[in-house]
């Protein structure tokens with residue numbers, strides 16, 4: 001492969017997509033030439049226009065349309081990365097078909113999630129596994145990458161309201177929920193580092209046709225609270241959630257979604273309840289579980305990787321230096 005790798009990315013305008021693009025643009029060895037495939041209706045999104053001004057080629061691509069134009073778009077592309085929204089994962093099937101037909105050398109699907117058992121805990125995780133099986137049926141070279149729970153989603157609301165502007169709307173309620181006794185370990189990553197891990201992984205022959213788990217540190221939510229309280233000087237309102245309460249929340253969210261299947265709020269509430277049950281109660285999101293499930297570890301592959309620690313992130317928050325995620329939802 002030449003020292004310039006040609007990457008096509010779907011979902012470049014999303015939160016994960018932007019982290020990946022930032023890392024690819026910053027890389028010198030190898031260099032990456034980036035084409036962002038965006039839905040036709042998103043062509044003039046401000047995020048896409050900003051990416052274009054930074055040297056990303058933005059092209060419209062209808063993953064639900066005929067496959068021939070997709071194959072043409074992927075001719076000469078070395079690597080396809082999908083960071084597509086979790087509710088559009090079905091669109092990865094035609095993307096994989098086109099990548100196979102175009103001779104793409106590596107396909108990275110939109111996994112990029114915390115460690116969750118492939119089946120039986122979180123519905124969209126099952127779709128990701130199904131997509132992996134489809135890729136393997138095609139014998140399309142791939143890497144399946146999962147990443148720690150973002151720092152940006154681990155920020156508790158402060159009683160003063162000082163960080164409300166950084167929180168996704170769903171997190172702007174009083175009381176920080178901690179699963180069980182608050183001592184369940186969970187692997188964290190800073191969103192800005194996720195793209196930097198992906199940039200290393202896609203240029204690494206050791207990760208071809210493997211699952212890779214990347215994370216920065218392992219924290220419990222009690223430790224999250226301790227760090228936030230120490231740095232902010234504010235006392236958090238901790239709300240301990242039992243296994244039964246979390247299970248009940250999943251059941252209620254499932255019923256709400258069943259009654260209003262097209263309701264985005266109901267969908268997000270169901271996903272949030274299932275995810276919390278997985279990482280906050282069951283404790284699925286750990287490096288040990290990743291190893292058990294057969295992932296390579298980013299810690300072994302890239303021992304030199306310099307990451308943003310959770311404490312540093314919280315200090316940045318209190319210096320007013322960071323942006324929030326999912327602000328527009």
Ligand SMILES: NC(=O)c1ccc[n+]([C@@H]2O[C@H](COP(=O)([O-])OP(=O)(O)OC[C@H]3O[C@@H](n4cnc5c(N)ncnc54)[C@H](OP(=O)(O)O)[C@@H]3O)[C@@H](O)[C@H]2O)c1
Pocket residue numbers: 010011012013014015016017037038039042083084085086087088110111112113114147148149150153
């Ligand atoms: N580890 C973690 O803590 C964590 C946290 C959040 C998400 N994730 C994972 O990261 C991956 C990407 O998630 P994200 O939150 O970064 O993505 P996102 O911002 O929600 O969406 C990414 C992009 O998907 C494209 N898209 C295509 N079809 C869409 C549809 N029907 N609805 C909305 N967008 C659509 C859009 O790009 P265009 O408009 O340009 O087409 C959008 O900008 C997912 O697999 C998710 O599970 C992981």
